[in-house]
Structure formats: structure tokens, C-alpha cells
Amino acid sequence: MTRTLDEAISEVVVSDNCSGCGACCLLDPGLSMALDRDGFLRPVRREGSATPDAQRLSQFENACPGRIVSSPRPRGASRHPQLGSYLESWVVWAADPESRHRGASGGSLTALSTWLTETGRVNRVVGATAAPQPRRTISVTITDKATALAAAGSRYAPVATAAVPDVLDPRGAVVAKPCEASALARMAAGLPEAERPVILSFFCAGTPSQQATDDLVRELGVEDPETVTGLRYRGCGWPGDFTVTTPQAEHTMDYRTSWGDRLGPSVQWRCKICPDGVGESADLAACDYWETDERGYPLFEEGDGRSGLLVRTERGRDVLHAALEAGVLLGEPLAAEKIVAVQPGQTWRRSNLWGRLVGARLGGRHVPRYRGFPLQRLALQDLRRTVRAIRGARRRALASAASRAR
Ligand SMILES: Cc1cc2nc3c(=O)[nH]c(=O)nc-3n(C[C@H](O)[C@H](O)[C@H](O)COP(=O)(O)OP(=O)(O)OC[C@H]3O[C@@H](n4cnc5c(N)ncnc54)[C@H](O)[C@@H]3O)c2cc1C
Numbered sequence: 001m002t003r004t005l006d007e008a009i010s011e012v013v014v015s016d017n018c019s020g021c022g023a024c025c026l027l028d029p030g031l032s033m034a035l036d037r038d039g040f041l042r043p044v045r046r047e048g049s050a051t052p053d054a055q056r057l058s059q060f061e062n063a064c065p066g067r068i069v070s071s072p073r074p075r076g077a078s079r080h081p082q083l084g085s086y087l088e089s090w091v092v093w094a095a096d097p098e099s100r101h102r103g104a105s106g107g108s109l110t111a112l113s114t115w116l117t118e119t120g121r122v123n124r125v126v127g128a129t130a131a132p133q134p135r136r137t138i139s140v141t142i143t144d145k146a147t148a149l150a151a152a153g154s155r156y157a158p159v160a161t162a163a164v165p166d167v168l169d170p171r172g173a174v175v176a177k178p179c180e181a182s183a184l185a186r187m188a189a190g191l192p193e194a195e196r197p198v199i200l201s202f203f204c205a206g207t208p209s210q211q212a213t214d215d216l217v218r219e220l221g222v223e224d225p226e227t228v229t230g231l232r233y234r235g236c237g238w239p240g241d242f243t244v245t246t247p248q249a250e251h252t253m254d255y256r257t258s259w260g261d262r263l264g265p266s267v268q269w270r271c272k273i274c275p276d277g278v279g280e281s282a283d284l285a286a287c288d289y290w291e292t293d294e295r296g297y298p299l300f301e302e303g304d305g306r307s308g309l310l311v312r313t314e315r316g317r318d319v320l321h322a323a324l325e326a327g328v329l330l331g332e333p334l335a336a337e338k339i340v341a342v343q344p345g346q347t348w349r350r351s352n353l354w355g356r357l358v359g360a361r362l363g364g365r366h367v368p369r370y371r372g373f374p375l376q377r378l379a380l381q382d383l384r385r386t387v388r389a390i391r392g393a394r395r396r397a398l399a400s401a402a403s404r405a406r
């Protein structure tokens, strides 16, 4: 007998492979996303009951990034072992100084969202923004410059943009994390470009737990978290500070400490074994184009933001060039290798991933299927590092199984 969608989802959640993207909620209106006790979004059934449905099950199995992620190979694209397929690579920033200032890096996604909606190229952009209680993050519909600016900047907390009911509407666009972009692209696979939304993505080091945000708020001296009236993770400068506002005061922590020491270490397991932190399934993928030291490590010194931008598809190329022609984005072509050089976290994770996956399997974990990523090739480039990754992942998998059994 066909198993139910709920049984298939539960298998992903129990094995800790759920990224919290929310795409499964598109398959059944009785499902929605809720924070679990570790502070991550997971699908839960609110209404209705799960009955076996072979078509929905197959859609889920083909799209859920906790089950499968593939590396697309569009015709005519160059291939990079760390960046995937791309047609062009650029460094860009918003021509509008406010979008550039408020944006996470160059404000490129904010400028594109504004321009796409205000010119009628799309009817709306799905993105993420602060909730009415700004310690939380929610999905949002961007329809003009004001709503784009309100959503500018990165939210280092759980939010499921792929769960928005009409996110696959071909008249719209979405700003999505790479796992969300993968789920949406796989759900729309086989459709002509005009019948799927424009997918904008960004490089992603992983989704931190909501608890990490809440802990940071307390650490900064806010006694009653309900009094928080504003919370931004970065932006308003590049990279900008983690900033919490209450009626009494503004509290800040620099990016290196807030991301590096507090939020980053709390990312969920699925993000630690992510094969695609670079938005391979999107039309366009943006990232920080940091200034670096002589070893290639980002300096995180304040400056005017600049985004690296990878053009993944012909549709992405059309959007970028029209935006450049319209004077919405400024910038210049850039060798893709220069983007790799300022993203040590991404290259480290991909290079270690094969070892991590092998170690996790040896430790009894079930891991997703990854197709078309050169993980084994990258692992063979440094065998000692790979052996270390296998041992470490196996040890952690066994420890986690033992603690679950207690
Ligand atoms: C969890 C996370 C991890 C990241 N890791 C990296 C990394 O490893 N390397 C790197 O170079 N860059 C990373 N970034 C991306 C980087 O912070 C910038 O988003 C990127 O450089 C684009 O900058 P921008 O100025 O063009 O974006 P902006 O103009 O500021 O626009 C940001 C857009 O992203 C949307 N958004 C914000 N947070 C989320 C979210 N959590 N989920 C879905 N949509 C969201 C907003 O709605 C907005 O439309 C990460 C971002 C996030 C949210």
C-alpha cells in the first residue's frame, strides 16, 4: 500500500534531514510549519488527515531537499566544482543608496525586487522579513520599494518561504534560500520558464536556531524579550551590526561575534551536510563579495556593500541585463574564481561533505541523496582532511544516536 505524505515527511523529520523549507506544505493545505523545541521550523499537520495519495507522495519525494538535491546543468553554462553551473558572474550593488545601505551586502536583491514589481515584470516577490514581534521572522509579499526595503537584509533565523501557498505562481518571483530554491525548482521541473516563478537566491551557510536569536537578545541585556520593537541581523552598513531595539535603548553586537560565535554555531544538522550553499537551482544567486586578508579570510570591515552575483539561467541573464540597462544595478563582470576566493566557509563545507556523509552513514544516520555534485572529487583532493571528516562525523552520529536512546 502507498504510504501517506505524513509518513514520508515524518521519515525526513525524524532522520533530522528536514531543512525547514516548507515546500511540503504546498502539497497539502492541512500542513503548516511550526517551531520545534530546538527552535527550527518543521512541518506539522493542523487540519485534515493524511490519506495515501501516490501523486502527492511522488511530488514530495522528488522535491523535498531532505530527500534529494541535484545540481542543475543548463545548456551552455560553465561548471565550477564549488559554485555549480553559471552563465556569467558579476559584482553588483544597488544604484539606489538606500537599498544598498539597508541591504545585507550590495542591496542587489532589494533593488531587483523593487524593480521587478514596480515595472510589472512580476506581480509580487515572496521574501522574508521581521514578524510583528521582530524576534521572529516570517515570509512576506513584496510589491513595491517600501515593502522591499522593509524586507532588506538577511534574517539568520528559521523562515519557510517555500511554504507560501501561491509561491509557484508563474507571474511572481521569490527570494529563497538554496534548499527552498531547490524544492521549488524541482516542483516546477519540466515546465517552460514562463510557467514558473523567477527564483532569486543567495549563498547560505545555514539556518540558525530561533533559540540563538532569543539568547542573543537576552545576552544584550533585554530583560523582557516581548518589549523588543526592532531586530535586524545585519545591514544598514556592510556587514552592519546585530541590532535590537526596545523603547528604552538600542543594543548592538558586531557581525563577526553575532554570526561567528552565536548564530552560526547553532545551525541545524541538515545545513551542515548541505551540498548546495550557493543557490544552484536559482535563476540568480547573490552573495557577499567581501574584502579579504592575504589568506582569503573575510575582513568584515564596514564599507559600501558589494554582492557577488551568479547568473544561472537564461532567464536570470535577461533579468540582470535589463536591470543593469535600467540603471537599477551597477557593477561589472567578475571572474567566478574571485567569488570562490572570498567564500572560505562555503568551499570548506563542500570539500568536507563527502567525508561527512560517509561518516554520518557509518554512524547509522540516514542522509539525503545528492546528484551531480562533485563531492567525491573534492574529497580526494585532500585525503587526510577527508579521513578526519569521516571520523568526526561518525563519532558525532554515534553520540547523537546514544543521546536519543537515553
Ligand atoms: C541564513 C543565511 C545564511 C547566509 N549565508 C551566507 C554565506 O555563507 N555567504 C554569503 O556570501 N552570503 C550569505 N548569506 C546571504 C547574504 O547575507 C546576503 O543575503 C546576500 O549577499 C545578498 O545580499 P543583498 O544585499 O543583495 O540582499 P538584500 O538586498 O539585503 O535582500 C535580502 C533578501 O533576502 C530575503 N531574505 C532574508 N533572509 C532570508 C531568509 N532567512 N530566508 C529567505 N529569504 C531571506 C529578504 O526577503 C530580501 O529579499 C546568507 C543569508 C542568510 C539569510
Ligand code: SF4
Pocket (backbone or CB within 6 Å): 009, 012, 013, 017, 018, 019, 020, 021, 022, 023, 024, 025, 042, 043, 063, 064, 065, 066, 067, 183
Ligand atoms: S525539507 Fe522541506 S519539504 Fe522536506 S520535510 Fe522539511 S519542510 Fe518539508
